[in-house]
Amino acid sequence: MNRILVGFLLIASILDASLTDIGLRLHLIGEANPIMAYLYEHAYIGFYAFKIVLPLSLFYLLARVRKSIVIKSLVNLSVLVYIGILGLHYFWITASFNLTA
Numbered sequence: 001m002n003r004i005l006v007g008f009l010l011i012a013s014i015l016d017a018s019l020t021d022i023g024l025r026l027h028l029i030g031e032a033n034p035i036m037a038y039l040y041e042h043a044y045i046g047f048y049a050f051k052i053v054l055p056l057s058l059f060y061l062l063a064r065v066r067k068s069i070v071i072k073s074l075v076n077l078s079v080l081v082y083i084g085i086l087g088l089h090y091f092w093i094t095a096s097f098n099l100t101a
Contacts, residue, residue: 002062005075009055012082017051019089028096 023029024040031037039047058078061071 002072002075003059005079006055006059006062009058009075009078009082010052012079012086013051013055016082016085016089017048019093021047023089023092026096029092 020029020031020036021040024031031040036047036050039050055078058071058075061068062075065071
């Protein structure tokens with residue numbers, strides 16, 4: 001079950017990076033996370049790499065410390081956070097379509 005959640009995190013992270021990139025390029029949103037804003041402005045590839053490495057790190061930790069309640073809690077919390085982030089992306093995408101219509 002946790003591997004499915006980590007797979008979701010990887011897909012959600014790539015989707016988040018792509019949608020953020022589109023929103024920033026179209027000047028529809030701003031990057032709220034100062035670390036990610038810095039990476040986006042100064043190391044574009046680093047922005048995507050960082051977004052992909054985080055869920056892969058959880059996958060690695062999950063494989064090494066399978067029974068750890070801390071790792072399982074981190075995975076569950078990360079899933080909830082990414083659901084919220086994807087919800088924000090949905091909001092700005094639908095809001096930007098409403099502005100152009």
